[in-house]
Amino acid sequence: DVKVTQSSRYLVKRTGEKVFLECVQDMDHENMFWYRQDPGLGLRLIYFSYDVKMKEKGDIPEGYSVSREKKERFSLILESASTNQTSMYLCASRGQGGGYNSPLHFGNGTRLTVT
Amino acid sequence: QQQVKQSPQSLIVQKGGISIINCAYENTAFDYFPWYQQFPGKGPALLIAIRPDVSEKKEGRFTISFNKSAKQFSLHIMDSQPGDSATYFCAASTFTNAGKSTFGDGTTLTVKP
Numbered sequence: 001d002v003k004v005t006q007s008s009r010y011l012v013k014r015t016g017e018k019v020f021l022e023c024v025q026d027m028d029h030e031n032m033f034w035y036r037q038d039p040g041l042g043l044r045l046i047y048f049s050y051d052v053k054m055k056e057k058g059d060i061p062e063g064y065s066v067s068r069e070k071k072e073r074f075s076l077i078l079e080s081a082s083t084n085q086t087s088m089y090l091c092a093s094r095g096q097g098g099g100y101n102s103p104l105h106f107g108n109g110t111r112l113t114v115t
Numbered sequence: 116q117q118q119v120k121q122s123p124q125s126l127i128v129q130k131g132g133i134s135i136i137n138c139a140y141e142n143t144a145f146d147y148f149p150w151y152q153q154f155p156g157k158g159p160a161l162l163i164a165i166r167p168d169v170s171e172k173k174e175g176r177f178t179i180s181f182n183k184s185a186k187q188f189s190l191h192i193m194d195s196q197p198g199d200s201a202t203y204f205c206a207a208s209t210f211t212n213a214g215k216s217t218f219g220d221g222t223t224l225t226v227k228p
Contacts, residue, residue: 106158
């Protein structure tokens, strides 16, 4: 079974702080994703990565950056946290699927509160 | 621009009833349509998925119906149980761009005993 582990379950930070959210997957997946989940808005893609050191912007990248130095680890960085970044953050991974599309495997999320 | 529209936002069903959640998409390049189930405190997990070359897929009590010409797909939960109470997300993706998925807004299902 694929395991995607997010290092923090709950996080409380102050406005202006630099925040790191860490995610590790154990299935040697090439693709990793960061989503943000807000009530009534579904899951919105922030950034994704298809290989080590490669990254692509998703639909809402403003105020975020990412880092992928190792294949199994994908970090989301909030350079200067703001209250509108209070949300649930979900990390996911996906294998190449042998040429076909395949499902995402999610972590259990990090609930971030910015005060 | 919302590429995947999901309805209803919430749904209450009696035990043993049928739950139906609908999704519509715009991008004809989508080639994979999964449904995810999320329980409180957990991340979403794949429930069932379909590719556009079939019109229906059934796994136990869960069925996806797919209408390519209408660009719509739906999830049917037969004999709904209280344990099915969860949030359901439809999604759509293409094989390109790492297979990134676009999600619907989610449906909160409550199955009453």
